[in-house]
Amino acid sequence: MFDELRDLYQEVILDHGKSPRNFRHLENATCLAHGNNPICGDMLVVYLTLDDDGRITDVAFQGEGCAISMASASMMTEILKGKTRDEAKRLYEGFHDMCTKDGFDLSELGDFDEDAIDRLKMLSGVREFPIRVKCATLAWHTMQAAVDGEQEISTE
Amino acid sequence: MNEESTAVDIAPRNPQQALPGDNSTAAPPGAYDIERIRADFPILKQKVYGKPLVYLDNGASAQKPQHVLDAMNEAYETYYSNVHRGVHWTSQASTESFEGSRKKVAAFLNAASENEIIFTRGATEAINLVAASWGGANLNPGDEVILSHMEHHSNIVPWQILRQQKGIELKIVPIDDDGNFLFDEYEKMLSEKTKMVAVTHVSNALGTIVPVEDVIRLAHDKGALVLLDGCQAVPHMAVDVQALDADFYVFSGHKLYGPTGIGVLWGREDLLNAMPPYQSGGDMISSVTFEKTTFKKSPHRFEAGTPAIVEAIGLGAALDYVGAIGLGNISAHEQGVLQYASERLQAVEGLRIIGQAREKASIVSFVIDGIHAHDLGTFVDRAGVAVRVGHHCAQPVMERYGIAATARASFGLYNTRNEVDVLTDALTDAKEFFG
Ligand SMILES: Cc1ncc(COP(=O)(O)O)c(C=O)c1O
Numbered sequence: 382m383f384d385e386l387r388d389l390y391q392e393v394i395l396d397h398g399k400s401p402r403n404f405r406h407l408e409n410a411t412c413l414a415h416g417n418n419p420i421c422g423d424m425l426v427v428y429l430t431l432d433d434d435g436r437i438t439d440v441a442f443q444g445e446g447c448a449i450s451m452a453s454a455s456m457m458t459e460i461l462k463g464k465t466r467d468e469a470k471r472l473y474e475g476f477h478d479m480c481t482k483d484g485f486d487l488s489e490l491g492d493f494d495e496d497a498i499d500r501l502k503m504l505s506g507v508r509e510f511p512i513r514v515k516c517a518t519l520a521w522h523t524m525q526a527a528v529d530g531e532q533e534i535s536t537e
Numbered sequence: 538m539n540e541e542s543t544a545v546d547i548a549p550r551n552p553q554q555a556l557p558g559d560n561s562t563a564a565p566p567g568a569y570d571i572e573r574i575r576a577d578f579p580i581l582k583q584k585v586y587g588k589p590l591v592y593l594d595n596g597a598s599a600q601k602p603q604h605v606l607d608a609m610n611e612a613y614e615t616y617y618s619n620v621h622r623g624v625h626w627t628s629q630a631s632t633e634s635f636e637g638s639r640k641k642v643a644a645f646l647n648a649a650s651e652n653e654i655i656f657t658r659g660a661t662e663a664i665n666l667v668a669a670s671w672g673g674a675n676l677n678p679g680d681e682v683i684l685s686h687m688e689h690h691s692n693i694v695p696w697q698i699l700r701q702q703k704g705i706e707l708k709i710v711p712i713d714d715d716g717n718f719l720f721d722e723y724e725k726m727l728s729e730k731t732k733m734v735a736v737t738h739v740s741n742a743l744g745t746i747v748p749v750e751d752v753i754r755l756a757h758d759k760g761a762l763v764l765l766d767g768c769q770a771v772p773h774m775a776v777d778v779q780a781l782d783a784d785f786y787v788f789s790g791h792k793l794y795g796p797t798g799i800g801v802l803w804g805r806e807d808l809l810n811a812m813p814p815y816q817s818g819g820d821m822i823s824s825v826t827f828e829k830t831t832f833k834k835s836p837h838r839f840e841a842g843t844p845a846i847v848e849a850i851g852l853g854a855a856l857d858y859v860g861a862i863g864l865g866n867i868s869a870h871e872q873g874v875l876q877y878a879s880e881r882l883q884a885v886e887g888l889r890i891i892g893q894a895r896e897k898a899s900i901v902s903f904v905i906d907g908i909h910a911h912d913l914g915t916f917v918d919r920a921g922v923a924v925r926v927g928h929h930c931a932q933p934v935m936e937r938y939g940i941a942a943t944a945r946a947s948f949g950l951y952n953t954r955n956e957v958d959v960l961t962d963a964l965t966d967a968k969e970f971f972g
Contacts, residue, residue, distance in 0.1 A: 383966075383970065386916060386919055386970065390912075390970070390971070395971065395972065399907075420927060421910070421926065421927050421941075422928045422932075422941035422942040423941070424941065446909065446911075446941075447910075447911035447912045448908075448909060448971070449911075449912070510915060512915075513911075513915060516911065
């Protein structure tokens with residue numbers, strides 16, 4: 382029983398879940414969005430600062446949720462810093478596919494930092510726990526909504 | 538089609554009277570034969586992830602005994618037809634069985650008449666019916682409706698919509714830290730402006746049993762009506778709407794070991810017959826011309842269209858089943874499990890029970906320090922344990938305790954202390970796992 386659960390809750394995930402990185406309010410955010418998963422009550426805010434070229438110079442989040450949603454948000458902020466708007470969108474789509482499609486390899490996205498990609502891959506365990514997919518993707522949906530200029534999203 | 542076509546005594550034979558269900562469920566006095574009861578529920582033999590299913594989510598929906606499954610199957614296999622509209626044998630038999638269920642519900646609640654029993658899709662629809670029909674006809678700007686802080690969303694939102702439409706005010710009775718209904722506050726809220734008190738009989742999120750007799754007495758002193766949401770009460774205790782002196786009582790069949798898609802609104806006959814229809818169409822009219830339509834009396838006034846026929850029959854079978862065991866016996870058994878669960882859970886390090894009211898039904902909500910309820914739910918699921926995690930459609934309760942979610946074990950008539958042990962062990966493992 383523990384083995385399967387370990388696939389979902391890897392040590393790194395538990396660590397990010399307990400001590401999320403970039404967990405703060407971003408004073409000078411140029412866009413933000415609220416994400417909300419009404420089924421489990423997860424709520425978070427993602428803040429981004431985009432420069433004139435559409436590059437993410439800073440990204441942070443705040444909120445409350447399960448280990449999966451907190452870890453996913455934390456890891457997302459780590460990989461997004463310095464990425465362009467388009468790169469962020471490709472990562473969002475890639476992450477989404479990884480969580481929902483069997484046999485999808487995030488490495489195929491290419492030209493992203495390998496370590497960061499490997500870390501994201503640790504969340505692919507949610508594929509075996511369909512009800513938890515939304516926990517993993519909430520932060521990403523919220524980020525994408527912020528970049529697209531929407532303020533509120535809900536994964537239902 | 539006229540009113541008489543609904544009479545229940547004309548069918549030549551009611552196949553349901555020859556139900557196959559065995560009587561093994563009637564426990565001898567003093568004994569509660571849990572193994573025989575469990576054997577009546579096919580799903581309890583199910584394994585999940587290779588482990589016996591430990592189903593502790595009865596508050597969301599209860600499992601169905603063979604007796605209910607058989608009654609529904611038998612209806613479809615031997616006498617099914619539409620009701621209230623055929624001269625043929627199957628329609629008469631179906632009508633008799635369907636109306637027979639109405640009589641069973643009336644007996645179950647000790648209603649004065651089966652005309653007071655309206656079949657709905659569930660509690661949600663029943664509350665919406667009262668809010669729209671009674672509220673729409675009787676409430677005026679400035680009138681007040683009192684709710685409690687423990688309501689399920691289904692007993693909040695219909696009144697909020699009415700507030701928008703009618704300019705009424707909503708007043709909310711607070712609860713204390715243990716989840717007790719603050720009776721003094723309630724008393725202060727009541728006034729001549731109060732027209733309706735709509736409160737839960739038992740809280741789905743906390744297990745609190747609300748002192749509804751006193752709630753009703755004081756409301757009536759001010760001339761207000763009382764609607765009780767009995768969803769979480771009827772599976773656990775005998776309810777007598779006349780003794781309570783309630784005005785409306787609602788519940789859902791699926792939490793009472795019956796099928797989904799069927800629920801009950803009980804209302805006092807004089808009130809019901811003074812209320813305008815909720816939905817309109819076939820089966821609820823006495824006569825229709827293009828100039829004028831006259832409506833039937835309750836219950837048919839409120840049952841437009843083809844009802845959930847076999848579901849109503851299934852609910853009747855569920856009431857037979859529960860009745861054979863006896864709600865007194867069920868309550869005694871569940872209270873034992875509840876007490877055991879409260880003790881065992883409290884002993885889990887870092888676990889806090891949310892809702893410790895003086896009187897509780899067999900529902901235990903809890904949180905564990907440092908572990909989100911959702912992660913707990915996934916973890917214990919792998920041990921075969923089904924609990925609900927989240928806000929339980931009672932977000933104001935969560936907000937009251939400053940938490941986003943709880944895990945909730947809600948025990949039914951077939952749950953055992955052994956299953957409490959499985960839950961407790963899984964939680965202890967979770968503590969270790971999440972560190
Ligand atoms: C107290 C309470 N009221 C109302 C409801 C709504 O019941 P239904 O969804 O069957 O209409 C529930 C079910 O969760 C409940 O627990």
